[in-house]
Amino acid sequence: MSAYFSKRNLNFLLHEVFRAEDLTQYHHFADHDRGTFDMAIDSATHIADTLMHPHVRDVDRNQPELKDGQVTVHPSIRAYIKAVGDAGLIGAGFSFDHGGQQLPELITSSIGFILMAANNGMMYTGLTSGAADLIASFGSPELIEAYVPNMLSGNWQGTMALTEPQAGSSLSDVTTSATPQPDGTYKIKGQKVFISAGDHDVADNIIHLMLARIDGAPKGTKGISLFVVPKYRITESGKVSNDVTSTGVYHKLGQKGVPAMHLTMGEADNCIGYLVGQPHQGLPYMFQMMNGARIGVGMTAAGIATAAYHAALQYARERPQSRRLNEKNALDAPQTAIINHPDVRRMLLFQKAVTEGSLSLLLEAARAYDISRVAEGEEKENAHLLVEILMPMAKTYPSEMGVQSVSQSLQTFGGYGFTEDFPVEQLYRDIRITPIYEGTTGIQAQDLLGRKMTMKGGKAAQILMGEVGKTIAEAATHDELKPYATMLKTELGRVQEVLQALMPHAGAGDVERYLSDATLFLEQMGIVVVAWQWLKQAIVAKQAMLTQNPQGDELAFYEGKLHTMKFFFHYEVPKTLGLAARLKDTEVLTIVSAKELAL
Template sequence: MASYFSRRTIDFLLYEVFDATALTRYPHFEAHDRETFAMSLDSVTHIADTLMYPYYREVDRHAPELRQGRVSVHPKVRDMLRALGEAGLIGANFSFEHGGQQLPELVNACLGYILTAANNSMLYTGLTSGAANLINAFGTPDLQSTYVAKLLAGQWQGTMALTEPQAGSSLSDITSTAEPQPDGTYRIMGQKVFISAGDHDAVDNVVHLLLARIAGAPKGTRGISLFVVPKYRLEPSGELTDNDVTSTGIYHKLGQRGTPAMHLVLGERGDCHGWLVGEPHRGLSYMFQMMNEARIAVGITGAGIASAAYYASLAYAKERPQSRRLNEKNQLDAPQTPIINHPDVRRMLLFQKAVVEGSLSLLLESARLADLAHVAEGEAKENYRLLLELLTPVAKTFPTEQGVRSVSEGLQVLGGYGYTEDFPLEQMYRDIRITPIYEGTTGIQAQDLLGRKVPMGGGKALQLLLAEMTQTAQQARTHEALVPYADKLEAEIERLRTVTGALLPYAQRGDTERFLMDATLYMELFGLVVVAWQWLKQGEVAQQVLSTRPPEGDELAFYESKVHTMKYFFHYEVPKTLALATRLTDPEVLTIASEKQVLM
């Protein structure tokens, strides 16, 4: 089996950097230990190796089809869903009470990373677990008993049904309606577009978590309610009946072709039933739970695809001979050298490795915060929650935006071959391009970061994060070799503080457009500093091992590689913050629409 992720890196992050076993001291996770974590990782790897990775390119070439109102997908999708359901891996992080394994998010994130690295065209289970979690959190006992077990077993599919043709990301403009019925249900009418896994034959039912307006609801997002709307409704007799949810089209996508993106029409015959989740007009607040989970999941997807691309280009670079090393150009009788020995190729591979492993570290940092926010109490609980809120848009954005660049560099390593279907890089490049768009574009994530998360609580979340980063720098100073990198991180912390301080006055004056004008650049700056923090964390752990118990062989190479990649990130990527900070503090305004500034 070809390599598409590094289990050794996962173990390093789980146990050496983030100390996953420390979570088992809390009652909520006390049923677990390193052995149960390893069993889950082994189980998901077996499914990924046998039912997903071997079909990566085949699923792309045999995309879903809509015929006579029915959507067919690759037959291995059903096998994959059943296998994950039977292994208890779709809801592995759910409580025992709700049919899960009560695994920490820290471990669950690794499971998702392995699956998306194996075959991101089979993106079904994350939506299902998100839908089931919403029903568990806010649905009635009847809704829970009707839907959750089937969803977690991989027999039914869950979706997020938000987007409409006229609304896009502007959820305040949705027009789907819900009319109350005497039996307590609602009659649903409307359209939804771009619904991932919105219909397919690998399951027996599709369950939409759908946003709509009840008649007379307030305008804007305050008037949105959340409903369970199945493709087939369950009758008291136990039979499934058509619920007037019609698939009218499949979007033909650039990538991730194994998962259908559907255009759905609801209530065309006036017989679409929906069940209210929670209270009326609070649907968007409920849906944000699923959306925040989905943001992290998309970040994991970006990191997973980038991982598969890295290992594909690394393997090629080790095997592909071309020319001689630059200092041996005139030795024409010498054999050609593998391209991995050329400095520019090594630079591209180092960039890929730095993005993949830096992204995974950031995602696991976020997952650990989610675990601690769940089990901690008092002020500590609130602090963990604030840090998670702040890092969520970054954990979605850095792995996806930089992941696109990373896969592009991987394709470049292969040269002309990378652009052909003979190698998987061209598909990976197509597949990853959607991730900066999914679940809120980069621009939306950036406005969330700067416009909402940085100022919230009087800036407390940002101050907590800067303190965490400073503590890592101080810890790194105990190793002489890392002092220059501790200095660099502390300088970047101050740069981020200065830039933030220069932007906040615009918000205080009510000039929101000027405040958020370059929010995407702020996100890029923020992401570089945060991932530099993550790399210094990894570097400190690796340096500690090298200093105190020098390993040998592959283990020595592993730890030295961590330190080397950390150095690459600080010397090649971190300096980009200087240009970003220069632009962000520049008073010249060029992108705000005005009569004097016309685009031709």
């Protein structure tokens, strides 16, 4: 089992590259060791193997339907949610105080990776975890007691209810209203769309973490508050409907296992919400959770692309077709496996480079996220800034390049890839949402160039460049890696050139011009940080080969790492040439002038 991801690779990243056990030196993680980390990972893998992966097609082919106000999901969802809850994995990252396992994000995000690689249509528990985390972090003790335990057990579903028909990327336009009641609660009125797991028949209750505007609140983002809005209120006389109506379920291209709901609150003027934390602090609270959520989306994308890569790799090893190009006329010779054709091998190396590079980048971000939460002083602050600046790439690279990677997986199968006889057509559909939700690629790009590159006077950017510089310096001590260290240094210089070309626009206050090609800058930065991750992996692989005398599969594993690092530098890194050329180009072509263009 687990043919949808490589346990060896995950262990390499967790323990050889990112040295998970080092985190146990911090007080918060002191009760853990390699054993408890492995136990959580093994527990997740067992659930993924037995209760999730076997149903990957079922949940796609039998999508949720809304009938008579009730959403029915595939029956396999029940056993999976229960198992994840029973194993304590919904609360894996929660503090002991809140009934959690107090595991680092490095481990919990790896668990997310495994579950999403197995069956990304089963994303219910990740959503509950994120919603419960908001309550645990910012809610009153009463709210925590009332909701968190039932969510961590898997009995109650959690959701993030942000988007409205007129407020997608622009959250400042949220209009759902919250009217104060004498008892301290609020009456909620409005509509939310695209609410994943926003209603279904498996959970006993659905707990929406909802953004709304208290009557009279300031306009824009400064007047948005966060509420707990349950499907059912729990009263002394039992469960009472809370006037949250399932207005519709979206039928989607992929991720069909989880219903995306259109919800209407307060049709009968009887929808009650409970304020989380302080009024008007909804967006800041959300922002504090956003890094974790974005790591989660990145892991979803990396998981899907990894499953597709492993399917393509297996197929390419088994599928005979044609003869090698230098032996074209050997008609009596049997056909060769397609993995032996350079073009197919290039496609596979691309998939390996993208998927393992993405996972590495996400674990780098997760580790920094952990340190930002449990360390102190400058270490904490620096780790926080590193997470902040890595996040746009850690969300976007796995998503955007994951889409391309799965497309190459599909191509590897030829005509069969287009059929439902193989798993890739589904994964091709599933992954396409990841560059959209949790901040589109365009939004991530504005975040990177408009906020993160300049935050704290550029300190976040300096910290990132410093970390990359350390890897470059270390790589330069190995003859085989030195050329790649030099190449990465060149890439850092190229980023500087682009910034020098763009900064005058920011200085002049022309934000629109400054950010007009931000998406291309994000693409460039994505390549640079993943090149960094590959060089980092190559150093560890090289050290292992020098010191551990690996043999057989182990030797091949480390050689594969070195080889794929080289592939990334020789095939992917050159793409920055075109990106930088465009970014430094002064011709303005996408900014609206007074005169509308005929498109």
